[in-house]
Amino acid sequence: MHKIKSDQRERQLQVVIGTNDDSFINLVSELLKKVIQDKYDLKIKSFFYGEELLEFAENKSVDVFILVVNNIRFRHFYPPQERIEKSLHLITQIRAKYKKPIIALTGSSVIGRNEITDANFFFHLPFKGKDFMKAIDKCFEMLHEFDMSKSR
DSSP, rough: OOOOOOTTTTOOEEEEESSHHHHHHHHHHHHHHHHHTSSSSSEOOOOEHHHHHHHHHHHSSSSEEEGGGGOOOOEEEEEEEEHHHHHHHHHHHHHHHHHHOOEEEEEOOSSTTTTOSSSSSSEEESEEEEEHHHHHHHHHHHHHGGGGGGGG
């Protein structure tokens, strides 16, 4: 894991999780805390609906998005395949507008890496915790504020 300068310890780190699964949110929150330790002021916000997630991102500064493609719902009811397409479009929107790291996951055998091209990292559920934690760490390296290579 990368080293943090002491003046960055107070920086807030906002992570948004898009899913309807509370146990997933709890697991990812614990993994984030393991990676972050006490280095940042970690803020985690989760959303069931894609529209609420976008509204939050519009009004707050989000550093990392973690999205479970097949578990994001929308206010309007969509059949499963159309809902997945909406979720994939959501990832594309987030990537284009916010240009922040995205970790996409899926529990569906129908969705693979080829369908999720706009995410920086992709995992099938269940995933290996160590691999996921490495992806989280790489997300921080991708953020300008966390790029330690420029300060060396």
